[in-house]
Amino acid sequence: METLEWMKARLPEFLKDLEAFVRRESPSGDKEGLEAAAAFLEEAFGPLRGRLSRKDTPLGPVLLLKRDGRGEPVLVLCHYDTVHPKGSFPEAFRLARDRAVGPGVYDMKGGIVALLYALRHAEATGRELPALEVLFTPDEEVGSKESRPLIEAAARKARAALVLEPPTPEGDLKVARKGVGLYRLKAQGKAAHQGVEPERGVNAVLELAHQILRVGALEDREKGTTLGPNVLRGGTASNVVAEEAWVEIDLRAWTREEVGRVEEALRALKPVLPGARLEVSGGLNRPTMEPTPESLALFEKARAIGEALGLSLRPGRVGGGSDGNFTAALGVPTLDGLGLYGGDAHQRSEYVVVSEIPRRAALLAELLHAL
């Protein structure tokens, strides 16, 4: 395929851009690093067709590239923050055998550079693309607090959303992601002297111990619903009947229905000890991304293009959330995993497979063209 040949011919140049971008290490929350990475994006995408604008947020700049084209806009989601504190890798960028290794090279700076080449390809060949809105965000790895409203506002006008997170470890695209919730269950008891008059107290730690087993029992492994009561605190001193105790619970589920079932059950928990009270707070921070006929049709388009490129892509499902969860929850057909092929996400050995770069970049270029 012609596009594939074009990408292959530009692989050395692609690697230079990828290296320059990855070397500007940009862990979430690192103002200076994020600023430097945003400057790379401005230099790279600024000269392309369209208008690049910038909005500063407390978590770093959000960049928006708007490009005119056919029909309602297609939203492209990219985050340029990474999970790695600066200097985590022995070298910020390294080519070894068929791998490029570096912080964020796979999640997801590689996907962003693939988009750069997909757009350069469209300009070089004069190909028509749909209208595009590309968001480059600085806070995905810490929950997208600042970016979420901007993503949702752009999604409301979009006919589709493409997410440039990496594919699954098997190389598949992502059509489903679990919803992610964080809840706090607090037991309120009553303090008393443990030696003098313990009978006047209500032990919150004991109360919570009863409840934690009930929380665990809400899990449904068959349906993929998991509950992790992973952080636990309570009491003040060993000679004081514990007045307060709480547990933080991580919930993951594939469907809204399951989230609803668990939330309802958490709120219905009844205290076991006389005089104890329970409080549940928190909620979903990423809604479920469930496949729809429209998102599967989008996947099917990508699958057919992949086939022509020699890729056999399947509709993947993953437990972790992304910004695609927000767009899918608004009913926008969402396809995720369109970044580069590689592995070891969030590890200090994170890499992309160099020889697979042209095919993934061509897949993105062709998919944009086909929409």
Ligand SMILES: [Zn+2]
């Ligand atoms: Zn990511």
